Amino acid sequence: MTSLDPVSAVNLTNCDRELIHIPGSVQAHGFLLVFARSAEDRLIVVQASENAAEWLRVSLNQIIGGSCANLLGEQLSSELRAEFHSRPDSRSSHYLRSMQLASGEQVELITHSLGERLVVEFERAEEHVSPARLNKTIVNVVAQLETIHDIGELARTITAEIHALTGFDRVLLYSFDEEGHGTVVAENNGGKLPGMLHLHFPATDIPKQARHLYLLNRLRIIPDVDYEPSPLIAADGSDEPLDMTYCVLRSVSPVHREYMRNMGTAASMSFSVVVEGKLWGMISCHHATPLSVPYVVRSGCDVLTRIVAAQISAYDRAANFAEAIRLKAVERDLLTYMTLEEKYVDGLTNHPDKVMELARATGAAFVLDDTCLLMGETPNEAGVRLIADWLRNTGRPDLFATDHLSSHLSAAEGFLDTASGLLAISLSQVHRFQILWFRPEMIRTVHWAGEPRKRVSEVGGTIRIDPRHSFEGWSELVRQRSEAWSAVEIEAARDFRNAMLFIVLRRAEELADMAAELEFTNKELEAFSYSVSHDLRAPFRHISGFAELLLIDESDKLTDKGKRYIEKITQSAQFAGVLVDSLLNFSQIARTKLTLRAVEMEPLVREVWDDVVSQEMRGREIEFTCGHLPLVEGDVNLLRQVWRNLLSNAAKYTSKRDLARIEVNAHRDQQQYIFSVRDNGAGFDNRYAHKLFGAFQRLHRIEEFEGTGIGLANVRRIIARHGGQTWAEGKLNAGAVFFFSMPIPENL
């Protein structure tokens, strides 16, 4: 006989790293044997729980290495061999049968296989419902559950039925949220233990590896928290520690047992609710005193739980589909609006309600370069820009969702009431092009079952996690968080982004086409002006010419009235010629290429002024001042036209003054220069100031001051091509001042 070595139990370390699936011991309400197949196809025990000796009334030496047939009889041995053969590596427990031991005790045999090993667990039989009754109950409950589609009602029904079936005092169903915290959604309570409905359990109550195990093995039971664990014994160095994931007798972590004691629970049993391959929640049963329930009943409860899980799955899927379809409809509406509008942005901004509905948000914002359009309840524009810029600068991906914005961006603490939650999509890497959805803070009171944080203590050099001691209600006010964005809403936002990208792309193509068309139209316009310049001038010249000849050659035959009429004909024809020239000049300004270079405005003004004085202001009293004018970048010929127009106007409108006072100045205003021409002339009614720069707009009668009305329009066009603006102020009979701005040259 080989010497015996206890398979060492694992030391307590950090909870998450505790290897709970290889505890190396079993609970006391049964014993365990691990068989291997020998060369002669006989089942030999390679590991056994220490208490097997007690149960079987033989020594451990006889058990380890002994054959199944010798220990348990030929009958059972062949059954087990058949079992092993038919379900190799089953990795799930299976009820075999009950049997009476030599001692007279009834045990239930539950088996599973793991690779080359057959694990047989012998659980003490309990008096409980008869199989017939159990079957009937289960069939009834299944029929009932299948008709319920409301998750709340489902939860209440299952907890009630399991309570009735198993006799456990308190049966809870709780579901896990995204972070793994559990909320008790239903409870059936006999009254001996405190109620826990709606309480929260922190995620740390069930460490990661426990959750993993609970997915693999959906049932577990601890009939008596104060059991004495019985270690597994193997032959000397022959076997690795047994993976007890699928064992029903698996001994649980001492931390867990302390947790149970702290909760006042002497017995517990639980079932995993697995939906779509994930741990959705758990059904937990607690009893104030030790209690056991036979495997078949537990198995029956597991069946019921699986029905519930299937219902939940179907319900979730249906709800998700319905929601997805609804959101798709919203998306489709928005896309339709955008394609109908000339500026697709209007399709969004004209339907703010729909935009917000797409993500079920209370506020939304549309950011495109410098444009920022707000809808619903949002932070102010500066705040929205701050958030949008942060998203861009931190290299956020195309889609970003959070229900706790202030945890990412501390500045968002100023916008909790509008933007605690943010869902954002970005449509361009290069430009500012984003859509943001906001949700307000949703202050919730979470009732934790006890203070949720685990305490850490040091015991004998190793760090120990203390399970929670108190389960008294502990309320936490959850702040700075909004309602979370559902997976469906996030998908809808992502879909919408893709659709928008498509629209934007198509618009860009349309614009390119339009630009090409515009180019073509421009060329046609050029050809048109060319013929105008020839074809229109000629008839006016002829009218004027022959009218003059009439006056010159036939004046003796004309009356005074006749001569007057001819004068009018001549003047009109000449004026028409001037108009044609002005028009052509005006259109040419838009067509001409700008030849940009450094232009000193001061000498240019003086040069133009000299011309104006000599050509238009002979014999007049003039006071002209010109301040220091800066250097700009521009087309000198066009700028000359600007000054010519403005100074000529000043000269013209001061013609009725004894002394014409004209001032030219410039000053700097942030990123631009502002030039001004001030005169003390006839001025204009400031109410019509906005009409001044329109083509052919005049604010005075033609008898008062001649002119085509196109000069200022020229000025506006030229300055606009240089990136500046034009405006004016005036007062009737009290002079006027004309302004234009030009950008400050960057590198001259």
Place this chain on the structure above:
Amino acid sequence: MLRPILLVEDNPNDLELSLTALAKSGLANEVVVARDGEEACDYLFYRGQYAGRPHGNPAVVLLDIKLPKVDGLEVLSMIRKEQELRHLPVVLLTSSREEQDILAGYQLGSNAYVVKPVAFPDFIKAIQDLGVFWAVVNEPPPFVIRRLV
């Protein structure tokens, strides 16, 4: 001996006005009229109806740009290609103030480019000034004795 002025103009109104202006200017030079580019070339190259005309270049050509058949700029370029006509004074007298026309005119070698003013007194003055300058004041280029083939 007074050389003639060759006036190339297709528009009858413009023609009448120009002739009237020339008459009023008091110039003694004969005015030869061509109604299109082809006629102008016929005159200058002793072709067609002008095949047997007395040898000699006009004092100046007053040339409109927009002409049927052969237009003004084409006439100008042909003039400048011909050895005997290369130095012949040509004034483009036209309605167009289009930059491209002005540039083309000078590039092809016109001596002057005058835009016909709408106001008739100005027009008379322009014609007179041109006539007086080119036909009277200016020293015409000596012409080369043509070798008869």
